[in-house]
Amino acid sequence: MNSFCKTASEKQNCLAIQITKIVCFLIIFGLSVFIITQNMKPQIKKNQNFLSNVTNVESHNTDLETDQSEEFDLIQVITMTRHGTTTPGLLFPNDPNREEWERMGPPETLTHKGVREHCELGRYLARRYGQFVTGRVTHNKKTKIWSTDKDRSIAAAYSTLAGIANHRHQKIDCLSNEWIANFPPISDIISPGQNKGVNNSKQYQQKQGQHFSYPLIDSNATFMHRSAWINCKKLVHLNEKYVKPKRFEDFQKNSHFYQHLSRVVGYNITNYDEAKSTYESYLTEREVKGHFSGWVDKDSIEYLRKLYLHDYDLYFPAKLNEKLTAGPTLAIIVRKMQTILSQLHTLFEHSRSKHDENEDEGLMMLFGHTSSIMAVTKALGIRLIDLPDFAATFIFEIYSVNDSAKRLNEQSDNLCGQLWYKTSLDIEPIELETCKKVSGIQIRGSKCCPISKFISHLQKMSSHSYEKDCRLDGGNLK
Structure with missing residues (x-):
């Protein structure tokens, strides 16, 4: 104990100072160890989740x-x-960006x-x-x-x-x-x-x-x-026999959603390609303007995104279709x-x-x-x-x-x-x-x-x- 700490109150203050110094030392030491160990580890990229x-x-x-x-x-x-x-x-x-x-x-x-x-x-x-x-x-x-x-x-x-x-x-x-x-x-x-x-x-x-x-x-x-794939007769045959009926069937299953979407965009959507154009309009506005104005509700946009991906699963139902396109x-x-x-x-x-x-x-x-x-x-x-x-x-x-x-x-x-x-x-x-x-x-x-x-x-x-x-x-x- 410090020689200046003679009275009880002084001793109490000195003790508090000593404890504070020890705590500060431990905190600094702990931070130093953490920084050193982190620098020694390989840095891991954040997963962007696109694959x-x-x-x-x-x-x-x-x-x-x-x-x-x-x-x-x-x-x-x-x-x-x-x-x-x-x-x-x-x-x-109904797209507010149409004229632009x-x-x-x-x-x-x-x-x-x-x-x-x-x-x-x-x-x-x-x-x-x-x-x-x-x-x-x-x-x-x-x-x-x-x-x-x-x-x-x-x-x-x-x-x-x-x-x-x-x-x-x-x-x-x-x-x-x-x-x-x-x-x-x-x-x-x-x-x-x-x-x-x-x-x-x-x-x-x-x-x-x-x-x-x-x-x-x-x-x-x-x-x-x-x-250009329409020039491939075998691919056209496969699409007519397997792809086109499946896309139509899938479109019919989601008819209630497309009726809602038609009212939102002011256009009678009758097929997958027209529906995907709605999602593309959203992407264009988001990229060009840095934000989306919300003229199509978020739930519909997310549903469209999933349908867009799903449509490619329908479009490539077998290895033969994949090989005739890629x-x-x-x-x-x-x-x-x-x-x-x-x-x-x-x-x-x-x-x-x-x-x-x-x-x-x-x-x-x-x-x-x-x-x-x-x-x-x-x-x-x-x-x-x-x-x-x-x-x-x-x-x-x-x-x-x-x-x-x-x-x-x-x-x-x-x-x-x-x-x-x-x-x-x-x-x-x-x-x-x-x-x-x-x-x-x-x-x-x-x-x-x-x-x-x-x-x-x-x-x-x-x-x-x-x-x-x-x-x-x-x-x-x-």
């Missing part, structure tokens, strides 16, 4: 430029993206918000892959940019390319109102046939003020939109992967130091729609628990593990693949079913699947002879 078969993963640096390793080299990136926010496909009389949507352009026009979503996607891809992607876009190598023939998909592709270029050239501010106001006509940014060149016209660049050149967009990927897209992806692998083996055999630029197959980008994403998820056995976000993207990556030239020459599994799903909130790895029981190197905190297993999973649902597969009297499908 039902993907669990939380350890946080990891997804920027390749700062995640270099002597154990692996990135050799190919393939992206498949849904277009960003568009104006609604159907304008309802009409001013923006025809139904299903990519909005300014949608342009910015794809600009952000492009900037993300540039950060994630660095020169691997930016060089292939801004240096105009033989990079394949696929799109459906819908204007919203083509505009989405162009905006994404601008975002990639923005990473290297600050003059291309694709998030600015001025840049969006100078958005070029669709006819100026597409190639009428195969992707044979790039638009390097100085007059064009000065006119549009975009300050970058880019690979022309091939808008012949009509197979990625459900409007098959052509997966076939293009598989062929692209096989081409780059073939080039790698040729490279070794001839001891060349680098690829010919004309043979560069390192990057391919595909731009489609909700139906494009849903068809692939169904075909690959991926279960989404919500509809794809605007600008949601699948990313396929192929890596070479740098062990020895002999292993590469023997085509052993020192080559591996990863599949990622990116939304506006996060990016998560997807482990394909054929990859779950095999070991693989960890890249970016996730297992990289041996290439034979990875490609075989895509291959079994690919359609490499679509015209033959679509015939009613034949095809390679069971």
